[in-house]
Amino acid sequence: MKVSFYKNKVEIRELSEEFEPKHIFECGQCFRWNREEDGSYTGVVQNKVLNVKKSGDLIILNNTNKKDFESIWIDYFDLNRNYSKIKTRLSDSNLKNIVEFGKGIRILNQDEWETLVSFIISANNRILMIKRVIYNLSKNHGHFIGHYRGKEYYSFPTADKINQLSEKDLRLMKTGFRAKYIKDAAERVSKDKEWLYNLKDMSYDQALEEIKKIKGVGDKVGNCILLFSMKKHEAFPVDIWMKRIMEQVYNINGKPEEIRKKSETIFGQYSGFAQQYLFYYASQGKLKE
DNA sequence: CCACAGGGCGGCA
DNA sequence: TGCCGCCCTGTG
Numbered sequence: 001m002k003v004s005f006y007k008n009k010v011e012i013r014e015l016s017e018e019f020e021p022k023h024i025f026e027c028g029q030c031f032r033w034n035r036e037e038d039g040s041y042t043g044v045v046q047n048k049v050l051n052v053k054k055s056g057d058l059i060i061l062n063n064t065n066k067k068d069f070e071s072i073w074i075d076y077f078d079l080n081r082n083y084s085k086i087k088t089r090l091s092d093s094n095l096k097n098i099v100e101f102g103k104g105i106r107i108l109n110q111d112e113w114e115t116l117v118s119f120i121i122s123a124n125n126r127i128l129m130i131k132r133v134i135y136n137l138s139k140n141h142g143h144f145i146g147h148y149r150g151k152e153y154y155s156f157p158t159a160d161k162i163n164q165l166s167e168k169d170l171r172l173m174k175t176g177f178r179a180k181y182i183k184d185a186a187e188r189v190s191k192d193k194e195w196l197y198n199l200k201d202m203s204y205d206q207a208l209e210e211i212k213k214i215k216g217v218g219d220k221v222g223n224c225i226l227l228f229s230m231k232k233h234e235a236f237p238v239d240i241w242m243k244r245i246m247e248q249v250y251n252i253n254g255k256p257e258e259i260r261k262k263s264e265t266i267f268g269q270y271s272g273f274a275q276q277y278l279f280y281y282a283s284q285g286k287l288k289e
Numbered sequence: 290c291c292a293c294a295g296g297g298c299g300g301c302a
Numbered sequence: 303t304g305c306c307g308c309c310c311t312g313t314g
């Protein structure tokens with residue numbers, strides 16, 4: 001990986017095969033990135049607005065600088081991890097095509113609080129709706145960051161801010177029955193932020209048990225939070241798409257917990273990465289029947 | 290108008 | 303412990 005810095009832009013070379021914006025932003029791990037007309041993606045991370053474009057072998061981060069690249073983007077885009085090695089390890093006869101299909105996927109390291117709320121919202125919900133609810137929350141209760149390409153961008157509201165809202169306020173954001181779960185999370189986290197931010201130091205099992213104490217967080221949502229914001233790569237979220245693809249590829253069917261257990265024996269420490277390639281493949285309409 | 294998609298909770302065996 | 307009805311919103 002070679003990086004060049006400009007006034008308001010960072011360019012990355014020699015990472016082409018392991019970085020594909022469409023794969024990264026549309027594999028179900030994040031909800032705040034949107035495709036622009038030129039095929040680039042614009043999103044909000046913390047209080048920054050970033051645009052990501054791939055042009056041939058060049059990856060261009062627009063609207064940013066060297067300081068933010070080093071302090072935010074290296075970790076956020078997991079740039080120090082060797083995805084080539086992971087893909088080689090996962091490319092057995094069953095997974096070869098599936099890994100190839102999503103070869104530019106990287107697992108983002110997102111904020112714990114935003115990820116917690118985002119995946120509570122994801123319960124029994126579709127991606128388009130989840131994105132809409134998160135946008136509503138940010139626009140109405142986050143703070144204004146700035147304009148980019150003529151659009152307004154807002155940060156995700158803090159736990160303290162959401163804790164001041166009523167269940168009715170939250171329902172106005174179209175959270176539906178999840179409003180009381182979000183309130184529960186905000187109350188817990190605003191009272192004790194250390195609790196949430198220290199979960200990453202626990203084992204996978206311990207952290208999952210802890211995060212499930214929040215109402216609205218069960219096995220699937222909990223595994224998503226651990227994988228997408230706490231670097232727990234043993235995590236293997238099983239939703240309806242994962243059930244379908246695991247049955248098709250490995251002839252495994254059963255309860256989510258049973259499927260997760262089997263994933264551990266097949267993929268080991270790479271379960272979370274395998275889950276992303278499988279989910280992306282299934283969700284992009286590549287399932288049979 | 291109705292059917293359906295999509296995780297977790299809570300009540301009831 | 304396991305099962306099942308229900309929660310909410312948008313789309314077809």
